[in-house]
Amino acid sequence: xxxxxRLSVFCGLSLLLFSLSVASPSPSxxxxxxxxxxxxxxxxxxxxxxxxxxxxxxxEERAWFDSHTTTSNNNNNNTVKKVxxxxxxxxxxxxxxxxxxxxxxxxxxxxxxxxxxxLQRGKEWRxxxxxxx
Amino acid sequence: MIERTxxxxxxxxxxxxxxxxxTLQQHSPPTTHHPTSSKRLTLNGPxxxxxxxxxxxxxxxxxxxxxxxxGEALAFHGPRGCGxxxxxxxxxxxxxxxxxxxxxxxxxxxxxxITAATSTCYAAVFPLxxxxxxxxxxxxxxxxxGDQATxxxxxxxxxxxxxxxxxxxxxxxxxxxxxxxxxxxATAAANVSGAVITLAPTSPEQPITLSAPLLLPNNTVLxxxxxxxxxAASDAACPVLYxxxxxxxxxxxxxxxxxxxxxxxxxRLENLRIVIAGPHAGVVSFTQPTQDAAAVGLQISLDPASxxxxxxxxxxxxxxxxxxxxxxxxxxxxxxxxxxxxxxxxNTAIYVSRAAGxxxxxxxxxxxxxxxxxxxxxxxxxxxxxxxxVGAIVSEGSGISTFTTGVAENVYFAFNTIIGNPDSAKRFxxxxxxxxxxxxxxxxxxxxxxxxxxxxxxxxxxxxxKPHFADGGxxxxxxxxxLGATARLAICPPxxxxxxTLCLRDALPLTLAPRASLLTATAFxxxxxxxxxxxxxxxxxxxxxxxxxxxxxxxxFHSFGNVGSWGLFYQGAYQPCAFNSFLGNVxxxxxxxxxxxxxxxxxxxxxxxxxxFAQIFRANRLCGRSSxxxxxxxxxxxxxxxxxxxxxxxxxxxxxxxxxxxxNTSNATxxxxxxxxxxxxxxx
Numbered sequence: 001x002x003x004x005x006r007l008s009v010f011c012g013l014s015l016l017l018f019s020l021s022v023a024s025p026s027p028s029x030x031x032x033x034x035x036x037x038x039x040x041x042x043x044x045x046x047x048x049x050x051x052x053x054x055x056x057x058x059x060e061e062r063a064w065f066d067s068h069t070t071t072s073n074n075n076n077n078n079t080v081k082k083v084x085x086x087x088x089x090x091x092x093x094x095x096x097x098x099x100x101x102x103x104x105x106x107x108x109x110x111x112x113x114x115x116x117x118x119l120q121r122g123k124e125w126r127x128x129x130x131x132x133x
Numbered sequence: 134m135i136e137r138t139x140x141x142x143x144x145x146x147x148x149x150x151x152x153x154x155x156t157l158q159q160h161s162p163p164t165t166h167h168p169t170s171s172k173r174l175t176l177n178g179p180x181x182x183x184x185x186x187x188x189x190x191x192x193x194x195x196x197x198x199x200x201x202x203x204g205e206a207l208a209f210h211g212p213r214g215c216g217x218x219x220x221x222x223x224x225x226x227x228x229x230x231x232x233x234x235x236x237x238x239x240x241x242x243x244x245x246x247i248t249a250a251t252s253t254c255y256a257a258v259f260p261l262x263x264x265x266x267x268x269x270x271x272x273x274x275x276x277x278x279g280d281q282a283t284x285x286x287x288x289x290x291x292x293x294x295x296x297x298x299x300x301x302x303x304x305x306x307x308x309x310x311x312x313x314x315x316x317x318x319a320t321a322a323a324n325v326s327g328a329v330i331t332l333a334p335t336s337p338e339q340p341i342t343l344s345a346p347l348l349l350p351n352n353t354v355l356x357x358x359x360x361x362x363x364x365a366a367s368d369a370a371c372p373v374l375y376x377x378x379x380x381x382x383x384x385x386x387x388x389x390x391x392x393x394x395x396x397x398x399x400x401r402l403e404n405l406r407i408v409i410a411g412p413h414a415g416v417v418s419f420t421q422p423t424q425d426a427a428a429v430g431l432q433i434s435l436d437p438a439s440x441x442x443x444x445x446x447x448x449x450x451x452x453x454x455x456x457x458x459x460x461x462x463x464x465x466x467x468x469x470x471x472x473x474x475x476x477x478x479x480n481t482a483i484y485v486s487r488a489a490g491x492x493x494x495x496x497x498x499x500x501x502x503x504x505x506x507x508x509x510x511x512x513x514x515x516x517x518x519x520x521x522x523v524g525a526i527v528s529e530g531s532g533i534s535t536f537t538t539g540v541a542e543n544v545y546f547a548f549n550t551i552i553g554n555p556d557s558a559k560r561f562x563x564x565x566x567x568x569x570x571x572x573x574x575x576x577x578x579x580x581x582x583x584x585x586x587x588x589x590x591x592x593x594x595x596x597x598x599k600p601h602f603a604d605g606g607x608x609x610x611x612x613x614x615x616l617g618a619t620a621r622l623a624i625c626p627p628x629x630x631x632x633x634t635l636c637l638r639d640a641l642p643l644t645l646a647p648r649a650s651l652l653t654a655t656a657f658x659x660x661x662x663x664x665x666x667x668x669x670x671x672x673x674x675x676x677x678x679x680x681x682x683x684x685x686x687x688x689x690f691h692s693f694g695n696v697g698s699w700g701l702f703y704q705g706a707y708q709p710c711a712f713n714s715f716l717g718n719v720x721x722x723x724x725x726x727x728x729x730x731x732x733x734x735x736x737x738x739x740x741x742x743x744x745x746f747a748q749i750f751r752a753n754r755l756c757g758r759s760s761x762x763x764x765x766x767x768x769x770x771x772x773x774x775x776x777x778x779x780x781x782x783x784x785x786x787x788x789x790x791x792x793x794x795x796x797n798t799s800n801a802t803x804x805x806x807x808x809x810x811x812x813x814x815x816x817x
Contacts, residue, residue: 026644027172028172028642028643028644029172029173029174030174030617030618030642030643031174031617031712031747032174032176033714033747033749033751033772034175034176034177034178034180034205034206035176035177035205035206035209035215035219035254036176036177036219037215037216037219037220037221040219040751040774040775041772041774041794041796042176043747043749043770043772043794044174045617045712045746045747045770046643047614047615047616047643047644057176062279088794089792089794091769091770091791091792092792093616093792095616095617095769095770095792096617096747096769096770096792098772098794101176107177107209107223107278108177108278108279108280109175109176109177109178109179109206109278109280110175110176110177111173111174111175111176112173112174112175112176113172113173113174114172119172
């Protein structure tokens with residue numbers, strides 16, 4: 001019994017250390033499949049994403065656009081808006097996830113970012129994941 | 134005889150060029166794009182990869198002076214916009230066409246805004262229309278959504294001048310026959326400022342029969358009259374160059390050794406008719422470095438005395454040394470080929486090695502052996518060409534390789550038609566990557582503070598048959614912390630030039646852990662777009678190992694084999710595919726759309742991880758029972774969405790594919806779904 005207990009503790013610690021070393025580096029976004037239309041799924045490669053449930057999307061809502069002037073996109077009438085998109089799946093090792101782009105998002109360049117709360121919880125990880133195959 | 138028709142340079146501009154603006158080889162240096170790590174990523178923003186000038190070639194309307202930009206997310210609207218490749222025609226017209234804003238750097242000139250004449254999701258052409266004087270500009274692109282990106286390096290606009298090659302060489306010569314042509318070449322060689330040799334017609338028309346290879350000296354133009362690069366088949370203004378060799382194999386048209394080996398040779402072939410009647414080592418063969426060389430409007434035909442002669446006829450175009458600003462356009466020819474001896478990658482109808490800032494456009498090749506081979510290119514545009522395989526012994530066998538330098542990057546391969554030959558005895562790939570081998574597979578043991586120097590186990594400096602331990606190779610993290618991150622190799626400075634150090638241009642974008650992060654160092658084949666091509670009766674289209682950041686969009690594959698990425702087994706290193714996208718392609722009457730991570734061979738270093746990462750399949754269409762999807766082998770990260778099937782075969786995902794997400798695979802009710810892009814197929 002004592003040997004089994006030591007073995008269990010050893011295995012548990014090993015698994016924990018392995019998991020921490022592999023699955024929970026600091027959260028980071030590295031690559032996203034582009035382009036994508038509203039309503040479609042975007043694939044993200046990164047690290048530390050195993051617990052991610054939401055992605056923040058910022059975009060510029062333009063009051064007007066005229067590429068034939070040098071002031072396009074520089075006018076003060078543009079406003080930056082932020083929405084939240086749902087992470088539908090994450091890889092258990094935290095290296096990839098799939099985000100559903102909201103259907104009603106205006107087609108434009110979108111800036112994806114990790115929620116602040118998730119960044120602060122960066123060392124968290126989970127052992128079970130609904131995503132994957 | 135030699136006739137001097139123009140004594141001073143620039144005294145007669147009409148002979149060679151128009152008073153219009155030209156752009157010449159103004160490509161940006163190869164960009165280094167790799168995933169960047171941060172807390173933020175941009176999705177759908179335009180990304181610029183490279184821009185080439187028109188190299189002096191006019192467009193179909195005869196206008197010159199255009200910029201050819203390639204990248205990503207350049208246009209969302211239109212028949213070839215991103216929307217179409219993503220499976221949804223965007224309603225309505227774009228608010229604005231894509232545009233390029235040129236801001237002069239040196240002079241107080243007004244900013245110039247140029248609207249794209251044509252645009253797709255991955256390319257845009259901007260006619261300058263005389264708006265941009267010569268000079269250096271900052272170039273900012275705006276796509277049809279109004280989002281912008283700026284080229285990382287300034288653009289240099291160049292226009293023709295009295296002293297600028299290739300339009301204004303100083304000496305104009307005329308040749309009527311072989312003797313006068315030989316004499317003209319000798320005169321041209323003695324005139325360092327360059328010469329234009331015009332082949333003049335005779336009455337009655339007589340061919341110019343060659344008895345030795347034509348070796349062109351530096352700064353030589355050999356041409357016939359006629360619209361530039363638009364010689365009509367019946368144009369009697371051009372005497373035929375007739376070649377019936379009797380001695381050892383040699384090229385028909387080559388380069389005279391330069392006075393200074395360090396200087397590239399500049400030549401131009403324009404509007405020539407060439408008939409080949411015996412074995413040769415290539416019709417146009419550039420075996421020493423060239424700059425701004427061109428072969429435009431050539432008609433090459435064979436008149437072999439026997440099938441044996443035909444089999445010994447070399448490639449139409451062979452470029453085996455560094456070619457910067459090369460233009461091969463508007464030409465046609467038949468390639469005999471000796472496929473029973475050596476073939477891939479050299480005995481293709483066109484073999485171009487180390488082409489940079491170059492363009493292969495609107496050529497028609499009939500291939501007795503294999504098709505096309507581009508080795509170690511950078512900033513290469515290959516558009517609107519036609520290859521038809523007719524070889525009975527060997528056919529097909531085409532692609533892009535890294536045999537020479539270990540790096541093939543920034544290639545835009547679009548709107549070409551490639552037709553295979555199912556009746557051939559031996560068939561190779563309709564398109565493949567090649568030039569395998571790597572230099573390292575193992576853990577990192579230390580990482581420098583700036584992340585650009587990795588201490589490793591033993592690095593093989595020659596991976597197999599060629600050194601790939603070169604500037605620009607690829608490093609990919611295969612397991613452990615940093616999984617999936619890629620970076621580009623750099624040449625290590627002393628004292629780091631040893632067998633256990635890898636140097637990088639930029640640090641890997643994710644944090645590594647010594648003794649836990651597993652690396653592979655390979656050739657780099659990536660940053661490429663294959664758009665709008667038609668592959669018919671072919672074998673395979675495959676990213677064969679180390680395919681990184683490649684897009685295959687809006688292509689048609691008809692009666693075809695495998696279409697996909699192929700993370701490759703160990704050959705000095707494991708060779709993964711990563712960050713590849715297959716968007717809006719049609720596979721009709723055959724074709725297996727796939728990602729593949731090939732299992733390691735038994736004698737390879739142990740590795741149980743993935744060989745393909747982040748493979749994206751979206752809005753592809755498959756018709757016919759022999760068309761199917763099969764993702765197999767060791768893969769980590771795959772997204773497939775909006776796949777449309779009509780009476781197609783199975784969609785299979787092997788149990789070795791991890792982190793794969795499949796959405797919305799549906800059956801269509803009409804075979805018309807696979808008529809997409811059929812109007813763009815070029816028939817010849």
